[in-house]
Amino acid sequence: MTIQDTIKGTIRAASGIAGASDGARAEPTLTLRPARKIRRLPVQKDWPLWALIATQIGILVIIIALWQVAADRGWIDGFFWSKPSAIWQTLITFFTDGDAFTDIGFTFRSTIIGFLIGTSVGSMLGLSFWWSRNYAAIAQPFVICFESLPKLALAPLVILVFGMGLASKVAIATALTLVVSTLTAYAGVKAVDPDQERLFYSLGASRLQVFRKLIVPFCLPWIISVLRVNIGLALTGAIVGEFIASQHGLGRQILYAGQTYDIALVWVAVLVLSTLAVVMYVTVSWIESALRKGVRQ
Amino acid sequence: MLQPVKLRLEDVSMTFKTPRGVFEALAPVTLAIRQGRFVSLIGPSGCGKSTLFNVIAGLLEPSGGRVVIDSVDATGTIGRVGYMLQKDLLLPWRTVLDNVILGMEIQGVPLQAARDRALPLLRRYGLAGFEHLYPSALSGGMRQRAALLRTLMFDTDVILLDEPFGALDAQTKLQMQEWLLQLWSDFGKTVVFVTHDVEEAIYLSDEVNVMATRPGRIVESIPVPIARPRPRSVTLTPEFIAIKERCLQLLTAAHDSHVDEAA
Numbered sequence: 001m002t003i004q005d006t007i008k009g010t011i012r013a014a015s016g017i018a019g020a021s022d023g024a025r026a027e028p029t030l031t032l033r034p035a036r037k038i039r040r041l042p043v044q045k046d047w048p049l050w051a052l053i054a055t056q057i058g059i060l061v062i063i064i065a066l067w068q069v070a071a072d073r074g075w076i077d078g079f080f081w082s083k084p085s086a087i088w089q090t091l092i093t094f095f096t097d098g099d100a101f102t103d104i105g106f107t108f109r110s111t112i113i114g115f116l117i118g119t120s121v122g123s124m125l126g127l128s129f130w131w132s133r134n135y136a137a138i139a140q141p142f143v144i145c146f147e148s149l150p151k152l153a154l155a156p157l158v159i160l161v162f163g164m165g166l167a168s169k170v171a172i173a174t175a176l177t178l179v180v181s182t183l184t185a186y187a188g189v190k191a192v193d194p195d196q197e198r199l200f201y202s203l204g205a206s207r208l209q210v211f212r213k214l215i216v217p218f219c220l221p222w223i224i225s226v227l228r229v230n231i232g233l234a235l236t237g238a239i240v241g242e243f244i245a246s247q248h249g250l251g252r253q254i255l256y257a258g259q260t261y262d263i264a265l266v267w268v269a270v271l272v273l274s275t276l277a278v279v280m281y282v283t284v285s286w287i288e289s290a291l292r293k294g295v296r297q
Numbered sequence: 298m299l300q301p302v303k304l305r306l307e308d309v310s311m312t313f314k315t316p317r318g319v320f321e322a323l324a325p326v327t328l329a330i331r332q333g334r335f336v337s338l339i340g341p342s343g344c345g346k347s348t349l350f351n352v353i354a355g356l357l358e359p360s361g362g363r364v365v366i367d368s369v370d371a372t373g374t375i376g377r378v379g380y381m382l383q384k385d386l387l388l389p390w391r392t393v394l395d396n397v398i399l400g401m402e403i404q405g406v407p408l409q410a411a412r413d414r415a416l417p418l419l420r421r422y423g424l425a426g427f428e429h430l431y432p433s434a435l436s437g438g439m440r441q442r443a444a445l446l447r448t449l450m451f452d453t454d455v456i457l458l459d460e461p462f463g464a465l466d467a468q469t470k471l472q473m474q475e476w477l478l479q480l481w482s483d484f485g486k487t488v489v490f491v492t493h494d495v496e497e498a499i500y501l502s503d504e505v506n507v508m509a510t511r512p513g514r515i516v517e518s519i520p521v522p523i524a525r526p527r528p529r530s531v532t533l534t535p536e537f538i539a540i541k542e543r544c545l546q547l548l549t550a551a552h553d554s555h556v557d558e559a560a
Binding site for chain 2: 203
């Protein structure tokens with residue numbers, strides 16, 4: 001092979017004509033193209049808000065009506081499943097004759113107190129890890145251990161230690177929320193840009209100044225972001241505490257009704273509990289967005 | 298008339314212990330900078346520019362040598378020099394005004410007094426109308442201005458600028474250079490400036506120090522005896538081009554020796 005041949009070969013390869021036999025040049029032709037699929041861009045049309053809400057209400061009405069009819073006609077066992085009309089009757093007696101508000105207030109209080117203690121103590125604990133890497137390293141396995149522990153399994157112990165009253169429910173709600181806040185606040189601490197810290201130190205800042213003017217404001221959005229999760233966890237903790245041993249509360253009401261086969265009352269208590277949960281969730285979401293605006297990040 | 302020496306580095310060196318032995322980040326560096334001068338450091342990445350800055354700012358204890366500011370040993374003490382990093386590091390939860398007064402606030406100046414002092418400067422130096430906005434509403438150039446004013450308002454005689462315009466587009470960069478020179482002549486600070494951009498270094502400085510890697514060191518100090526104020530066209534004069542060629546020659550030499558070593 002001469003040098004010229006080598007050069008020609010290189011040129012041919014470089015011009016991208018592959019598989020061409022000597023002499024005959026393969027022209028790229030249109031016939032070699034596979035048939036192209038051409039479609040319209042799929043577009044989803046949004047319904048107006050009223051239509052969405054109407055559909056939602058409609059589905060709810062159908063479920064309730066089916067339930068009622070099924071129980072009346074004997075398709076399902078009305079004793080185990082109860083039925084909407086009976087639940088409605090029980091709901092009215094629950095609020096007129098029973099001590100509904102004592103129970104609601106009890107559950108509400110233990111949830112809120114547990115939520116506040118767990119969130120604030122947990123956040124402070126998480127932030128405190130900034131102060132010393134050694135302290136954080138030592139504490140880390142304990143925190144992770146406490147996180148992976150099924151805390152509800154400790155509930156019977158908590159009841160024995162704190163008694164049947166409000167304190168034990170608060171303790172369980174606190175235990176559930178505390179770790180979440182600790183870990184989130186600590187994640188915030190770890191996300192602080194080291195250059196940002198260097199800037200503060202170059203300005204001659206003390207450790208306390210860095211903590212107050214950088215670490216805390218930086219971590220606030222992280223701390224705020226768990227409020228909604230925590231209110232749900234706190235409610236779960238309070239209800240479980242009431243399940244195990246209590247004299248008041250919606251959790252106790254559910255357990256009691258179940259044990260006495262008063263299924264309608266179970267449904268009523270669950271309904272009231274869900275309403276309470278939704279109200280607290282919405283309130284906390286509102287507080288969260290208000291705080292977020294205040295923090296501006 | 299020669300000004301007194303403001304900042305002096307005496308055999309400042311930095312070594313790190315690694316599993317594979319001792320790594321010499323900075324060979325003993327000696328440098329004297331007179332008051333009110335604008336001095337640049339240029340060099341390839343890894344030549345220890347940032348290490349040197351951290352040592353001057355007191356954020357890093359050198360392995361050997363001393364940092365002397367105003368004839369006082371300042372090694373390992375913070376809060377003596379203004380230090381601006383490449384990132385603007387503005388706090389997103391503070392307004393531009395409150396970001397700019399951060400240094401004074403940390404030094405214990407009452408908030409209101411600090412704001413009163415900063416406000417006219419913000420207005421004079423191109424941030425009028427932005428004082429009460431949050432940094433997220435500002436362009437890159439504006440953020441960099443705010444960061445530089447924060448460094449200035451800290452009110453130290455020496456300020457260290459670590460590639461302050463590195464992330465800006467060419468157009469904004471030119472504007473910012475003029476703006477920086479304006480500030481420098483108004484405030485009479487002693488400036489140490491790190492950049493990758495040879496032309497920027499020469500255009501701004503009284504003296505350009507070329508650095509090399511392995512170990513990080515200053516290979517040559519090149520004075521820039523071009524009269525100020527310098528028009529933009531100065532970059533086309535033979536004098537300027539000669540200095541630029543010398544710098545590039547040193548940088549390439551440093552780079553080549555580096556390659557030889559690797560080969």
